């Protein structure tokens with residue numbers, strides 16, 4: 001029961017963040033808008049990781065393994081940036 | 088009902104009766120005869136067979152497109168296909184061969200069939216998911232065939248922007264959807280293998296006793312799970328730009344066409360290892376079984392699979408040397424590309440060391456294994472040439488590149504696929520096939536392959552660009568040679584279809600372990616019963632535990 005409550009709670013938080021993204025896209029332009037919407041997206045995926053993917057119930061090794069996917073994305077971002085910044 | 092006895096004389100090939108042996112009657116092949124028992128099965132072995140049918144069909148369709156191209160290339164004028172038609176032919180050839188044949192080929196057929204048998208399990212960790220991934224695959228294949236009927240796509244399998252996002256008239260979005268769907272099948276399969284290897288190993292099957300094929304499938308699965316989502320998202324971005332004008336790749340809208348190449352190759356270079364790693368695993372098995380010796384440097388061969396999977400993620404920029412990538416990034420990618428050759432080299436040297444002084448039998452599986460090794464070495468070394476920044480400027484987008492990757496993907500992976508087919512066929516259907524025909528087919532494949540693709544190295548070095556069907560007349564001789572080789576190769580690929588099918592009915596029963604090899608899969612009856620093992624086995628010895636008998640010791 002308590003679990004269901006927290007799931008609904010997280011869902012509300014996600015909807016609020018979605019509203020924030022939409023609002024920000026109308027209010028902010030340029031790099032500031034990009035930074036804000038990326039920040040919000042980061043928060044949203046954090047919530048999903050932690051609650052919906054049950055990482056809050058897992059042990060250390062599983063949490064690290066889940067971070068592995070993020071580390072993999074960092075490879076992509078790091079090398080793409082290396083190209084863009086030195087072109 | 089009268090019980091049929093085992094055939095008395097296994098080697099008696101004149102006995103062509105329809106008799107079924109006792110093991111056959113209890114095997115997974117006889118566990119239900121209705122269509123439903125196949126299409127709703129959760130048995131990993133039957134799903135493997137479903138995949139075998141599906142990918143064979145796609146291999147033939149992709150092969151038909153190749154045949155059209157080789158026919159067109161016989162003359163320097165484009166007189167068989169229109170320009171547009173030629174573009175569509177090579178696109179459908181690439182899309183089908185990469186996503187609907189090579190990527191699923193070894194993992195989804197032999198991986199599915201063998202991984203549970205090799206680690207002493209009764210099935211994969213998620214049998215329903217396994218069946219689902221077949222249906223997703225078939226759905227994606229259906230989309231691809233629809234694209235084909237609806238007129239095709241002309242972007243090449245790489246879907247480069249801005250051609251794909253702004254200019255192409257073909258069914259780009261539909262084709263992207265097809266590949267997108269196929270991606271889910273890949274991800275589910277990869278996930279299934281990872282969990283299976285972690286959770287379902289039988290007692291005593293420690294990580295350092297896993298067969299090398301399982302190591303290779305495990306490494307492949309890691310790539311499948313980590314890289315495929317990037318491809319899926321990239322294809323969605325193309326569709327979003329085409330349909331909604333979202334500025335991702337179009338500079339006018341603030342995008343960058345090169346970003347596409349980064350995203351695409353971040354998936355696709357690792358994907359070439361998805362295609363070749365399982366083949367490397369197969370060859371390790373074939374070499375050990377042929378040499379009848381423990382694999383030299385087992386830990387290094389196993390570890391090199393993981394190393395390839397990891398390093399393979401750091402080299403994608405070698406596809407963008409002349410695309411306008413920063414010079415510094417190019418230099419770094421060039422250097423890193425040389426590093427990825429090291430683990431591949433480890434494998435080849437260790438195979439050679441395993442074979443050294445082995446008691447080698449020239450059975451068909453080993454001939455395919457040798458075909459793989461020879462062609463893979465040529466393909467890999469030319470990969471190194473291409474990874475040299477300065478050399479690549481000269482040969483980029485020529486037939487040299489075409490020859491390079493066909494040596495690895497066709498000469499390598501497809502040969503290993505046939506090697507696996509010839510090695511495990513007696514296990515899969517329980518019958519032996521005529522070894523002579525197996526040897527002949529292997530030899531024809533080797534000859535036909537080299538006649539087809541070696542001239543393409545020369546063509547490319549002389550400046551023949553890829554993806555053109557109208558060319559300077561001085562190239563014609565080499566193109567004719569290549570087309571002649573392709574006909575031989577095509578016939579050679581059809582040969583096993585005939586004698587393997589024949590063997591299902593007329594071949595002699597194989598017995599549990601026809602090659603006298605180690606490995607848990609050979610301790611089960613051929614074909615295995617539905618649940619693989621009556622009792623879950625316990626492993627108490629190292630892998631490839633052959634009694635060493637050196638050449639010449641027993642005269």
Ligand code: HEM
Nearest residue numbers: 359363405406424425470471473474479483484488492495
């Ligand atoms: C081992 C399995 C390999 C496979 C399956 C493979 C496959 C491919 C494919 C499909 C392409 C062409 C992509 C296209 O433009 O359509 C390609 C190009 C290339 N490969 Fe490989 N390759 C392999 C190994 C290597 C290795 C070991 C290296 C170097 C270390 C390498 C270096 C290159 C380079 C530099 C190109 C780009 C050439 C160009 O477009 O100018 N490859 N490879």
Ligand SMILES: [Cu+2]
Nearest residue numbers: 356403405406
């Ligand atoms: Cu590459």
